[in-house]
Amino acid sequence: MFQECLEEVRKKKPLVHNITNYVTVNDCANILLACKASPIMADDVEEVEEITAICSGLNLNIGTLNQRTIQAMKLAGKKAGQLGHPILLDPVGAGASALRTRTARELLEDLKISAVRGNSSEIKTLALGTGATRGVDADISDRITEDSLEKAAAFAKAFSKKTGAVIAITGAIDIVADEEKAFCIFNGHPMMSSITGTGCQLSAMMTAYICANPDRRTEAAAAAVAAMGVCGEKAYESLTVQDGNTAYRSRIIDQVFHLTGEELEKRAKYKLL
Amino acid sequence: MFQECLEEVRKKKPLVHNITNYVTVNDCANILLACKASPIMADDVEEVEEITAICSGLNLNIGTLNQRTIQAMKLAGKKAGQLGHPILLDPVGAGASALRTRTARELLEDLKISAVRGNSSEIKTLALGTGATRGVDADISDRITEDSLEKAAAFAKAFSKKTGAVIAITGAIDIVADEEKAFCIFNGHPMMSSITGTGCQLSAMMTAYICANPDRRTEAAAAAVAAMGVCGEKAYESLTVQDGNTAYRSRIIDQVFHLTGEELEKRAKYKLL
Amino acid sequence: MFQECLEEVRKKKPLVHNITNYVTVNDCANILLACKASPIMADDVEEVEEITAICSGLNLNIGTLNQRTIQAMKLAGKKAGQLGHPILLDPVGAGASALRTRTARELLEDLKISAVRGNSSEIKTLALGTGATRGVDADISDRITEDSLEKAAAFAKAFSKKTGAVIAITGAIDIVADEEKAFCIFNGHPMMSSITGTGCQLSAMMTAYICANPDRRTEAAAAAVAAMGVCGEKAYESLTVQDGNTAYRSRIIDQVFHLTGEELEKRAKYKLL
Numbered sequence: 001m002f003q004e005c006l007e008e009v010r011k012k013k014p015l016v017h018n019i020t021n022y023v024t025v026n027d028c029a030n031i032l033l034a035c036k037a038s039p040i041m042a043d044d045v046e047e048v049e050e051i052t053a054i055c056s057g058l059n060l061n062i063g064t065l066n067q068r069t070i071q072a073m074k075l076a077g078k079k080a081g082q083l084g085h086p087i088l089l090d091p092v093g094a095g096a097s098a099l100r101t102r103t104a105r106e107l108l109e110d111l112k113i114s115a116v117r118g119n120s121s122e123i124k125t126l127a128l129g130t131g132a133t134r135g136v137d138a139d140i141s142d143r144i145t146e147d148s149l150e151k152a153a154a155f156a157k158a159f160s161k162k163t164g165a166v167i168a169i170t171g172a173i174d175i176v177a178d179e180e181k182a183f184c185i186f187n188g189h190p191m192m193s194s195i196t197g198t199g200c201q202l203s204a205m206m207t208a209y210i211c212a213n214p215d216r217r218t219e220a221a222a223a224a225v226a227a228m229g230v231c232g233e234k235a236y237e238s239l240t241v242q243d244g245n246t247a248y249r250s251r252i253i254d255q256v257f258h259l260t261g262e263e264l265e266k267r268a269k270y271k272l273l
Numbered sequence: 274m275f276q277e278c279l280e281e282v283r284k285k286k287p288l289v290h291n292i293t294n295y296v297t298v299n300d301c302a303n304i305l306l307a308c309k310a311s312p313i314m315a316d317d318v319e320e321v322e323e324i325t326a327i328c329s330g331l332n333l334n335i336g337t338l339n340q341r342t343i344q345a346m347k348l349a350g351k352k353a354g355q356l357g358h359p360i361l362l363d364p365v366g367a368g369a370s371a372l373r374t375r376t377a378r379e380l381l382e383d384l385k386i387s388a389v390r391g392n393s394s395e396i397k398t399l400a401l402g403t404g405a406t407r408g409v410d411a412d413i414s415d416r417i418t419e420d421s422l423e424k425a426a427a428f429a430k431a432f433s434k435k436t437g438a439v440i441a442i443t444g445a446i447d448i449v450a451d452e453e454k455a456f457c458i459f460n461g462h463p464m465m466s467s468i469t470g471t472g473c474q475l476s477a478m479m480t481a482y483i484c485a486n487p488d489r490r491t492e493a494a495a496a497a498v499a500a501m502g503v504c505g506e507k508a509y510e511s512l513t514v515q516d517g518n519t520a521y522r523s524r525i526i527d528q529v530f531h532l533t534g535e536e537l538e539k540r541a542k543y544k545l546l
Numbered sequence: 547m548f549q550e551c552l553e554e555v556r557k558k559k560p561l562v563h564n565i566t567n568y569v570t571v572n573d574c575a576n577i578l579l580a581c582k583a584s585p586i587m588a589d590d591v592e593e594v595e596e597i598t599a600i601c602s603g604l605n606l607n608i609g610t611l612n613q614r615t616i617q618a619m620k621l622a623g624k625k626a627g628q629l630g631h632p633i634l635l636d637p638v639g640a641g642a643s644a645l646r647t648r649t650a651r652e653l654l655e656d657l658k659i660s661a662v663r664g665n666s667s668e669i670k671t672l673a674l675g676t677g678a679t680r681g682v683d684a685d686i687s688d689r690i691t692e693d694s695l696e697k698a699a700a701f702a703k704a705f706s707k708k709t710g711a712v713i714a715i716t717g718a719i720d721i722v723a724d725e726e727k728a729f730c731i732f733n734g735h736p737m738m739s740s741i742t743g744t745g746c747q748l749s750a751m752m753t754a755y756i757c758a759n760p761d762r763r764t765e766a767a768a769a770a771v772a773a774m775g776v777c778g779e780k781a782y783e784s785l786t787v788q789d790g791n792t793a794y795r796s797r798i799i800d801q802v803f804h805l806t807g808e809e810l811e812k813r814a815k816y817k818l819l
Contacts, residue, residue, distance in 0.1 A: 015408045022295040022568040023575055023587050029296055029469035034518050039469060040366065040408040041296050044339040047370035054369060054408065066590040066614070068339070093586065096600060097593035135561045135586040135600065194803070196575035196585060238515055242784055244803025245580050246796040250519040257467070257517025288681045295568040302569055302742035307791050312742060313639065313681040314569050317612040320643035327642060327681065341612070511788055523792040530740070530790025 002268050003261030005213050005223035010036045010261075014056035014211035017080075018204060019043045019073050021063025021092065024197025027253065028059075028204040034256040035227075037208035043069050048076035057085050057114075057211035059204050062103055063092035063136070070103055077111035086114035086210045086217065089165075090203040093136045094118065095125035108163060114210055115221050117168040117203045120144055120152070127159045137193075144173050153182035153273040166221045168206065170199060174229065176222040183222035186269040187229025189236045194245040198252070202228045205256070226268040231255035233267070275541050276534030278486050278496035283309045283534075287329035287484035290353075291477060292316045292346050294336025294365065297470025300526065301332075301477040307529040308500075310481035316342050321349035330358050330387075330484035332477050335376055336365035336409070343376055350384035359387035359483045359490065362438075363476035366409045367391065368398035381436060388439040388483055388494050390476045393417055393425070396442045400432045410466075417446050426455035426546040439494045441479065443472060447502065449495040456495035459542040460502025462509045467518040471525070475501045478529070499541040504528035506540070548814050549807030551759050551769035556582040556807075560602035560757035563626075564750060565589045565619050567609025567638065570743025573799065574605075574750040580803040581773075583754035589615050594622035603631050603660075603757035605750050608649055609638035609682070616649055620656065627658035632756045632763065634661045635711075636749040639682045641671035654709060660756055661767050663714040663749045666690055666698070673705045683739075690719050699728035699819040712767045714752065716745060720775065722768040729768035732815040733775025735782045740791040744798070748774045751802070772814040777801035779813070 015038045020028055029039040042051040045068070052058050058080040060073045080087050089111075091104035104126055108116065116123065119138035144152045156167045156177035169175045174185040192198045206224035213220035235251035243251075288311045293301055302312040315324040318341070325331050331353040333346045353360050362384075364377035377399055381389065389396065392411035417425045429440045429450035442448045447458040465471045479497035486493035508524035516524075561584045566574055575585040588597040591614070598604050604626040606619045626633050635657075637650035650672055654662065662669065665684035690698045699721055702713045707725035715721045720731040738744045752770035759766035781797035789797075 021587070023571050023585075025296050026299060026469065026572060030519050030522065033467050033469060038408055038410060039296075040369070041294070041337050042366070042370070043337060044372060046340070047372040050370040050372075051366075051408075064587050064589060067592070093588070093597075096586070097588070097596040099590060099593040099596075135584055135597075137584060194579050196572065196579055242797070242800060242804070244800030246576050246799040246803075249576070250523065250796065251515075253519040254515060254517030257519075258515070298569050299572060299742065303792050303795070306740050306742055311681055311683060312569075313642070314567070314610050315639070315643070316610060317645060319613070320645040323643040323645075324639075324681075523796065524788070526792040527788060527790030530792075531788070 001219050002223035002226055003265040005209055005220045006227060006261040006264050008212040009208050012212040013037055014208050015040060016057050016059055016204065016207050016211065017042065017052045017055040017076065018059045019069060019076060020059060020061035020200065023063060024200040027197050027201050031201040031205050031253050031256055032208055034253050035205055035208055043072045045072050045075055048072045049079040052076045052080045053083060057207045058087045059207040060087065060107060061090040061092055061200055061203055062100055063200060065100065065103055073107060077107060081112035086207065087111055088115045088117060088203055088207040089113045090200060091116065091118045091122045091126055094122045096135055101125055113163065113165045114217055115166040115168060115206060117170060117206055119199065120169050120171055123167065123169045138171055144169065144171055144175065149173060149184055150273060153177060153184060156182055166218050168221050168225060170202065170225060174225045176218060176225055178218040182273045183270050184273055185222060185225050185229060187226050187233060189232045191236055191248055192232045195249045226270065227256065227259055227264050230264055230267045231259055274492055275496035275499055276538040278482055278493045279500060279534040279537050281485040282481050285485040286310055287481050288313060289330050289332055289477065289480050289484065290315065290325045290328040290349065291332045292342060292349060293332060293334035293473065296336060297473040300470050300474050304474040304478050304526050304529055305481055307526050308478055308481055316345045318345050318348055321345045322352040325349045325353045326356060330480045331360045332480040333360065333380060334363040334365055334473055334476055335373055336473060338373065338376055346380060350380060354385035359480065360384055361388045361390060361476055361480040362386045363473060364391045364395045364399055367395045369408055374398055386438045387490055388441060388479060390441040390443060390479055392472065393442050393444055396440065411444055417442065417444055417448065422446060422457055423546060426450060426457060429455055439491050441494050441498060443475065443498060447498045449491060449498055451491040455546045456543050457546055458495060458498050458502060460499050460506060462505045464509055464521055465505045468522045499543060500532055500537050503537055503540045504532055547765050548769035548772055549811040551755055551766045552773060552807040552810050554758040555754050558758040559583055560754050561586060562603050562605055562750065562753050562757065563588065563598045563601040563622065564605045565615060565622060566605060566607035566746060569609055570746040573743050573747050577747040577751050577799050577802055578754055580799050581751055581754055589618045591618050591621055594618045595625040598622045598626045599629060603753045604633045605753040606633065606653060607636040607638055607746055607749055608646055609746060611646065611649055619653060623653060623657035632660035632753065633657055634663060634749055634753040635659045636746060637662065637664045637668045637672055640668045642681055647671055659709065659711045660763055661712040661714060661752060663716060663752055665745065666715050666717055669713065669715045684717055690715065690717055690721065695719060695730055696819060699723060699730060702728055712764050714767050714771060716748065716771060720771045722764060722771055724764040728819045729816050730819055731768060731771050731775060733772050733779060735778045737782055737794055738778045741795045772816060773805060773810050776810055776813045777805055
């Protein structure tokens with residue numbers, strides 16, 4: 001099923017509207033192109049409604065939010081909701097400042113959010129107001145391990161039930177849940193945390209996957225998470241001794257460029273809870 | 274003649290002022306350095322006139338325009354015009370929103386634009402108000418093919434006559450025209466469309482070529498287009514099986530770094546119409 | 547001693563708040579991760595005080611300053627000063643516009659700046675108001691050579707005495723001075739000037755080094771400069787004939803990722819004046 005999700009992206013080539021941070025925006029554009037989707041970035045309040053209307057979905061990322069772009073996110077999100085476009089929220093750094101926490105919550109409450117993707121601290125902050133966000137990284141106390149997996153899956157399902165959104169919590173182990181089921185995904189490599197923006201990139205790609213698979217958005221989100229993890233593994237295997245985190249960054253996107261549905265299906269490691 | 278155009282850039286090392294989008298800005302800076310020009314990015318209204326005054330030319334790119342940067346573009350453009358500096362306009366996404374279409378037209382009408390570079394949909398939108406822009410990519414109905422080449426060249430010449438600017442329409446086949454002649458350039462590789470910002474990069478590089486060759490700006494613009502295409506070909510030839518779109522992105526800029534005037538002259542494929 | 551400075555960064559993994567330009571911001575984030583620090587970028591006035599409070603230090607870079615981010619720099623800087631966090635100022639392009647010169651001076655005067663890193667023209671502008679800044683590059687007349695080294699070191703020491711900040715002037719030869727001593731560092735490679743943002747990257751990394759070594763900030767700043775230079779040398783040695791400035795950019799950060807304290811100590815070339 002992950003195979004079909006990936007193949008639909010390649011077939012439909014969805015155009016994704018991104019209002020995202022200026023740190024990792026280039027990587028987000030290139031990973032969308034790598035999976036055969038198309039990116040457009042636009043954040044002026046005068047145009048965001050029009051831009052989002054010509055797209056298939058909207059990726060909202062608060063990584064370097066400001067008063068101007070928060071307004072743009074709200075306007076674009078309202079329009080995308082009216083048009084029935086999927087909207088993904090990446091609450092970067094929720095918990096690190098009141099502005100981030102409040103903005104992430106307002107976007108989640110006021111818009112028809114289809115999916116939320118964040119690390120465990122960000123998602124806990126959104127759900128409970130108590131994540132221990134360390135800047136834009138998850139605090140170690142929030143991390144999901146084999147031992148806490150069942151509890152984390154139940155938490156994600158409950159948060160999905162409450163919000164109506166697919167909840168993707170990514171880290172060493174990833175959880176993608178709707179109210180009935182949770183994919184626990186074991187792909188990926190620890191070195192992915194040494195690159196800025198793998199989370200942002202995944203959010204952009206996940207938006208494309210959901211756009212192309214409107215009738216199975218949980219599976220599509222899980223497929224995107226597995227695809228990122230598989231590409232992280234394959235890219236790691238391709239590193240030479242001199243390669244460091246920037247080579248790794250490029251290699252991951254390059255693996256996304258080449259990844260086939262068949263390989264994704266074969267290498268994806270997950271269980272349902 | 275393309276050879277001389279390239280060599281003048283290496284000799285004069287023009288300083289180019291860029292007011293451009295935050296998606297591809299790093300690549301624009303690096304490609305300017307690769308061709309031995311120097312970049313400066315500055316977009317605050319309080320400083321853009323001063324900054325543009327110490328530069329040789331101005332590259333205006335509306336890829337992530339906003340109210341603040343539109344003002345900066347107008348101020349910088351007015352100053353650059355007074356000083357006789359070449360100004361290039363890259364109307365990214367013209368046709369995708371009213372703001373983009375209107376801004377691109379205002380810049381073209383109000384400033385002394387030396388060159389416009391865009392895809393076929395963007396240029397059609399500017400000239401006729403009727404391009405079928407799909408986000409920031411050209412719509413397939415607008416694409417230039419061997420069959421539509423003569424018509425497209427005539428259109429570009431007419432638009433150049435009307436505006437006084439060199440018109441560069443880039444795609445599978447590129448056209449660079451002034452009112453009397455059109456270079457039809459056949460270099461490049463389809464994979465270039467799988468990278469974000471090859472167009473933006475070309476606009477930055479074209480500005481440098483025009484700065485360094487003030488007495489033959491059409492030839493200089495054509496030389497920049499051919500250089501980008503040749504580097505796209507050479508970079509493609511250098512790819513390994515694992516390389517994808519991000520490796521390709523870096524390889525193209527690296528080829529620009531090494532490209533000699535002699536090799537450009539030898540590999541450029543074009544005809545005049 | 548450089549060895550210990552590097553190792554402290556790897557051990558303490560300082561979280562660095564960056565208010566920096568949108569041209570090189572991704573490279574700044576990745577080089578911080580490469581040296582095992584963590585980056586956070588945040589520039590909205592409503593959150594910068596809170597964000598800086600959870601960090602260990604603050605990196606202020608005026609590369610694409612605007613009215614909004616200048617305010618954010620001032621607020622964040624005031625808060626960081628109250629908390630005793632080190633603040634680094636990178637006065638990109640000081641001398642190229644009145645706004646840059648004035649802003650850099652105001653930040654230096656109003657905040658408790660721990661270190662300033664710039665090229666010779668930028669630092670001269672800050673100290674004397676007379677640098678010959680060519681855009682964001684040092685003017686050749688300002689460059690430090692073997693002949694002018696003693697004079698430059700004395701100038702840096704005097705400026706450090708006046709400001710209380712460590713003064714880092716980087717170029718072909720680098721000087722890192724406090725009021726009593728100046729490290730003159732001879733590492734690096736000329737090709738580093740063909741990449742955008744090696745200076746910005748160094749400023750980000752230097753902030754992390756100072757955060758992790760609060761009791762020897764001059765040595766820490768010098769260690770960061772030497773580390774960047776050594777990585778520039780090692781990356782150059784690793785280049786293939788097809789590699790250009792973008793490959794070189796990635797290779798330098800990858801070398802930072804792998805650099806050990808032992809190797810830094812062994813390869814660092816400097817003398818004290």
